[in-house]
Amino acid sequence: MGRADRPVGGVIDGIAMNEHPKDDGIVLTEAQKRARRSRSIAIALALAALVILFYVMTLVKGPIVLVRPI
Amino acid sequence: MSLVGEGADFRGPIAAATRLAEPSLATVGDYIALMKPRVMSLVVFTALVGMVVAPGSLHPMIGFTALLCIAVGAGAAGALNMWYDADIDAIMTRTQRRPVPMGRVQQGEALAFGLTLAGFAIVVLGLLVNMLAAALLAFTIFFYVVIYTIWLKRSTPQNIVIGGAAGAFPPMIGWAAATGSLSLEPILLFMIIFFWTPPHFWALALYRTQDYARAGIPMLPVVAGETSTRRHILLYTLILVPLGVAPWALGFAGMLYGLTAAVTGSIMLALALQVFSERQPAERAARQLFAFSILYLFLLFAVLLVERGWGGLIARLAA
Numbered sequence: 001m002g003r004a005d006r007p008v009g010g011v012i013d014g015i016a017m018n019e020h021p022k023d024d025g026i027v028l029t030e031a032q033k034r035a036r037r038s039r040s041i042a043i044a045l046a047l048a049a050l051v052i053l054f055y056v057m058t059l060v061k062g063p064i065v066l067v068r069p070i
Numbered sequence: 071m072s073l074v075g076e077g078a079d080f081r082g083p084i085a086a087a088t089r090l091a092e093p094s095l096a097t098v099g100d101y102i103a104l105m106k107p108r109v110m111s112l113v114v115f116t117a118l119v120g121m122v123v124a125p126g127s128l129h130p131m132i133g134f135t136a137l138l139c140i141a142v143g144a145g146a147a148g149a150l151n152m153w154y155d156a157d158i159d160a161i162m163t164r165t166q167r168r169p170v171p172m173g174r175v176q177q178g179e180a181l182a183f184g185l186t187l188a189g190f191a192i193v194v195l196g197l198l199v200n201m202l203a204a205a206l207l208a209f210t211i212f213f214y215v216v217i218y219t220i221w222l223k224r225s226t227p228q229n230i231v232i233g234g235a236a237g238a239f240p241p242m243i244g245w246a247a248a249t250g251s252l253s254l255e256p257i258l259l260f261m262i263i264f265f266w267t268p269p270h271f272w273a274l275a276l277y278r279t280q281d282y283a284r285a286g287i288p289m290l291p292v293v294a295g296e297t298s299t300r301r302h303i304l305l306y307t308l309i310l311v312p313l314g315v316a317p318w319a320l321g322f323a324g325m326l327y328g329l330t331a332a333v334t335g336s337i338m339l340a341l342a343l344q345v346f347s348e349r350q351p352a353e354r355a356a357r358q359l360f361a362f363s364i365l366y367l368f369l370l371f372a373v374l375l376v377e378r379g380w381g382g383l384i385a386r387l388a389a
Contacts, residue, residue, distance in 0.1 A: 026093060028093055031095060032093045032094070032095055035094065035095050035096060035097050036093070036094070038097055038098050039094075039096070039097070039098060039101075041098075042098045042101070050190075050194075053135060053138075053194075053198075054198070056131060057131060057132070057135060057198045060129055060131045060132065061132075061198075
């Protein structure tokens with residue numbers, strides 16, 4: 001696992017700028033892909049829950065939601 | 071005595087650099103473990119009691135939101151504690167299977183996770199419930215992470231005495247969420263947890279002394295010895311037991327609570343006396359006190375919840 005050199009200009013190691021060597025980037029294992037997917041789903045669910053929470057609380061509090069004495 | 075134990079080399083720059091290049095294998099379960107779910111459940115329970123015993127009515131949705139924010143705030147404090155304590159967690163038997171010492175979550179990830187959760191919990195509590203509750207939650211997280219974890223834990227045997235305040239704040243936050251103010255009653259609940267914490271943790275430390283010593287944590291048995299710890303346990307229990315009865319004596323709680331506090335307080339005192347006087351086998355008495363102290367606190371708060379929560383609900387329905 002690792003990063004391939006990516007030419008950003010000029011000639012690097014004999015590869016011209018217009019040539020694109022095979023760059024796979026970081027290749028995740030199946031376990032890493034599963035872990036990333038589960039984390040992504042959890043973040044999505046948390047964000048959705050936050051949206052629903054704010055929506056419901058706005059209904060519950062009504063116009064007073066904008067009144068914010070400190 | 072070294073305060074940072076040997077063998078905690080995973081904070082080294084080479085290891086850190088190597089790990090940064092590796093995609094994370096952390097699962098959702100690892101992040102939940104970072105939030106110390108068992109501690110979180112106790113925090114939510116005591117906050118709920120603070121909320122229920124508070125005067126006036128609270129919309130269930132606002133109550134739910136407050137508890138959610140308090141739970142997430144407690145989880146944030148737990149994650150930040152694991153971020154900072156990763157070195158000693160790796161040494162202690164009780165903590166070495168946590169996600170950071172196991173290498174499943176990197177320290178930086180735990181830090182980012184904790185800060186993000188803390189930010190969300192405080193802001194949402196302030197926006198949707200009230201500013202006093204949010205300020206108290208922010209102070210609790212700050213107290214637990216900075217005052218206790220970073221400062222006191224590794225520097226003084228009084229670490230859990232002062233640091234115990236962090237665990238005592240949730241009923242006050244619950245009360246503040248319900249009323250927007252504070253009074254003597256939530257302060258009394260705070261005092262009960264505050265004086266419960268030292269005998270509870272020192273009982274644990276008595277039979278985990280070697281673990282704490284190896285990690286370089288100056289717990290009372292490590293620094294002052296077992297005899298002094300036993301004396302301190304008894305002293306704090308002598309303060310705790312009358313405090314436990316105080317809500318009934320001051321008219322905040324009913325007969326059932328008073329009776330429960332008196333009976334369980336007597337058992338707690340008897341166990342503290344046993345720890346004080348019994349030398350062999352020392353571990354058994356300490357284990358019994360540790361286990362019973364959890365039940366003691368749970369019963370006090372549960373009875374208060376039943377009396378004031380269900381009692382109040384029945385009274386409202388009858389009216």
